[in-house]
Amino acid sequence: MNSIINRFISDEDLLKLEEDPYATSKDPIPLFSIKLELDDGSLEPQYSVDPVDLVSTIMKIFDLGIEKLQEIAQIEQKLMSHLFKKEAHNMNLKVTVRPRVEPVKEDPKDKSVLEDENLWLWEAYKTLRSELMNAIYPMDEFISCELLTKLK
Amino acid sequence: MSPKKKETKIDDNFSDFDIEQLLADEGIEFRNPEKAPGGWLPLEAYDDESYDIKTPSGWLRNKVEGKYVKARGLWKDRDALCYWRDILITRYFPKSRRYEGTFNHINQKAKLPRIYIMFDDEDPRHFVKRFKHAYQTRLYADSLIKYNYYIENMPSGGITELDHEKINRILILTQNTKALRGKSSADTTLLNEINLDFVKTMNKIIFDKHLKEKGGANNLIAGNLTLPPEKPEELTAYFGMITIPEHDYPATFARFNISTLLKTKEVVLALHEIKKECNEVISRDIYNPNINKTMEIEDFKQIQSSSISQTSYYLRETWVNKIKDIIKTNFNDMKEGWFNLNETNKDFYEIGNLKKFLTQVRFLMQDTLLVLTKKSIHRFKDSLLTFLPIS
Numbered sequence: 001m002n003s004i005i006n007r008f009i010s011d012e013d014l015l016k017l018e019e020d021p022y023a024t025s026k027d028p029i030p031l032f033s034i035k036l037e038l039d040d041g042s043l044e045p046q047y048s049v050d051p052v053d054l055v056s057t058i059m060k061i062f063d064l065g066i067e068k069l070q071e072i073a074q075i076e077q078k079l080m081s082h083l084f085k086k087e088a089h090n091m092n093l094k095v096t097v098r099p100r101v102e103p104v105k106e107d108p109k110d111k112s113v114l115e116d117e118n119l120w121l122w123e124a125y126k127t128l129r130s131e132l133m134n135a136i137y138p139m140d141e142f143i144s145c146e147l148l149t150k151l152k
Numbered sequence: 153m154s155p156k157k158k159e160t161k162i163d164d165n166f167s168d169f170d171i172e173q174l175l176a177d178e179g180i181e182f183r184n185p186e187k188a189p190g191g192w193l194p195l196e197a198y199d200d201e202s203y204d205i206k207t208p209s210g211w212l213r214n215k216v217e218g219k220y221v222k223a224r225g226l227w228k229d230r231d232a233l234c235y236w237r238d239i240l241i242t243r244y245f246p247k248s249r250r251y252e253g254t255f256n257h258i259n260q261k262a263k264l265p266r267i268y269i270m271f272d273d274e275d276p277r278h279f280v281k282r283f284k285h286a287y288q289t290r291l292y293a294d295s296l297i298k299y300n301y302y303i304e305n306m307p308s309g310g311i312t313e314l315d316h317e318k319i320n321r322i323l324i325l326t327q328n329t330k331a332l333r334g335k336s337s338a339d340t341t342l343l344n345e346i347n348l349d350f351v352k353t354m355n356k357i358i359f360d361k362h363l364k365e366k367g368g369a370n371n372l373i374a375g376n377l378t379l380p381p382e383k384p385e386e387l388t389a390y391f392g393m394i395t396i397p398e399h400d401y402p403a404t405f406a407r408f409n410i411s412t413l414l415k416t417k418e419v420v421l422a423l424h425e426i427k428k429e430c431n432e433v434i435s436r437d438i439y440n441p442n443i444n445k446t447m448e449i450e451d452f453k454q455i456q457s458s459s460i461s462q463t464s465y466y467l468r469e470t471w472v473n474k475i476k477d478i479i480k481t482n483f484n485d486m487k488e489g490w491f492n493l494n495e496t497n498k499d500f501y502e503i504g505n506l507k508k509f510l511t512q513v514r515f516l517m518q519d520t521l522l523v524l525t526k527k528s529i530h531r532f533k534d535s536l537l538t539f540l541p542i543s
Binding site: 029030032053057065066071072073074075076078080083095096121127135 | 218438439443444445446447448449452453456457460461463464467468471472473475476479480493495496498501510511513514517518521522525526528529530532533536537539540541
């Protein structure tokens with residue numbers, strides 16, 4: 001017999017549960033504060049940080065977090081170091097690595113093709129990067145907008 | 153066999169099936185949920201998830217253009233009538249166990265439990281089985297609630313209570329301990345409780361008899377109750393012990409001993425403590441997702457780098473050394489044999505149980521790191537996306 005787990009919750013609790021801490025809002029606070037600067041003698045304002053650099057900085061941090069996990073030694077090496085003197089440098093724990101090219105996906109027609117175990121990371125990276133790139137497009141439009149042209 | 157296992161081969165062309173027709177053929181009232189028997193109870197509470205052939209992330213894996221998955225959802229109109237309509241599912245909320253999507257025909261967002269969503273890749277016949285199961289179980293639950301309510305509220309006056317002989321027998325049995333002998337302070341409450349149970353049981357017998365004799369839809373007291381079918385009474389075992397076929401116990405025991413590591417106290421305790429340390433790691437974060445104010449890019453870099461360094465240091469030094477100490481402490485007394493940490497012969501080590509144990513610990517640690525990475529990446533990504541305006 002199938003066991004049923006009663007997961008009934010009140011509407012009030014349901015609302016609390018669904019309070020997504022990361023829910024996007026129409027008017028969110030900005031993440032970065034960037035200045036508009038005028039170089040000496042120039043009439044064209046520039047951002048203090050290139051918008052593309054913002055994206056690349058975030059993506060570098062993304063990679064750094066993943067890469068730092070590659071330095072954790074295996075317990076075997078720590079405990080039985082007298083048996084693993086030669087291999088000492090190569091005995092780190094296997095961790096997630098971000099693929100540099102698009103990884104293989106599962107093929108329902110060919111069962112011999114297995115999905116790359118790091119596909120999820122590739123997709124997370126791709127999604128974050130494309131969302132951030134979309135978010136910085138309006139910055140270019142802003143700097144070349146009519147108001148600033150008039151200011152010039 | 154679970155319903156999931158039955159569903160091994162599915163037909164790809166499901167568009168020919170009309171879900172509304174299939175449900176109607178099974179006698180399921182979905183159009184007006186309030187009219188359905190037991191409709192006051194939430195149907196999702198009776199949904200058996202073992203019918204599902206994929207996990208929520210499995211269903212959402214193949215999104216069209218990476219945005220949505222096509223499905224049919226139960227949509228309620230202004231008159232509270234329900235219709236199965238096309239819905240584009242975008243995400244899943246694991247805590248509330250709801251899918252979020254947009255109904256195509258009116259461009260309206262909705263959060264629905266799984267029982268009200270049939271994915272386009274799903275066999276409608278299988279989904280109807282699932283829906284019917286939940287519907288039927290809810291019906292039983294509704295009837296059982298009513299049935300028990302009637303019995304609970306039947307008058308107890310005039311019903312025979314426990315006689316003196318039975319009460320004496322209970323008192324002798326319950327007070328037959330050193331601590332309770334001669335003390336009668338708890339007797340009255342206890343006896344009242346037992347008496348109440350006794351009266352309820354008597355009432356139940358009367359009610360069952362009434363249902364049996366005058367049951368059916370026209371029963372003025374109980375109405376139309378659909379109680380779950382009674383379980384057939386199992387035959388009492390003739391023997392106190394179970395007879396098992398002849399077998400080679402020593403050989404089976406030896407095979408089991410070779411296959412398992414969990415045969416010594418030290419291994420069990422060590423694995424338990426290691427798992428505790430791994431759980432501690434999972435509760436951490438690689439990045440700092442708690443950003444709630446505007447900052448300079450350099451400050452952001454600083455905050456994230458510091459969080460990454462702290463976690464990385466903890467994992468490299470504290471975590472690994474703690475696990476090392478746990479193993480050393482637990483295996484300290486095993487100077488000889490298969491778990492000897494001072495083994496100097498590599499060939500012996502390669503075939504020994506210590507190697508198997510350390511491999512198991514390695515897998516445990518790698519799994520912990522994978523869970524930590526997945527959680528951290530998603531939290532980092534989501535925390536940044538909150539700063540993006542809805543496009």
